[in-house]
Amino acid sequence: MTKSFEKWQFEEVENTFGLQQVKNLPELTDWLTVNEPISSLEQATLQNYQNLLRTKAEIWNEEELKMFFIELE
Numbered sequence: 001m002t003k004s005f006e007k008w009q010f011e012e013v014e015n016t017f018g019l020q021q022v023k024n025l026p027e028l029t030d031w032l033t034v035n036e037p038i039s040s041l042e043q044a045t046l047q048n049y050q051n052l053l054r055t056k057a058e059i060w061n062e063e064e065l066k067m068f069f070i071e072l073e
Helices: 010-019 026-032 042-057 062-070
Strands: none
Touching: 026 042
16 A cells, blocks of 8 residues: 655655755756856856755745745845
């Protein structure tokens, strides 16, 4: 019998699927590389969002992720 989504714990998902957090993924970096320059303000803002997500993603549930990260304006 399969376990429903609500029953999975974070560490259980990591262990079952062999997941690990990485700070840099060269393939993603290459894919996201663009020729359009961004301002230093945009770069700082994106860096802040990245840091926020790295430090909070594991403790936020789906609703908190939407409220605190995805819907930021």
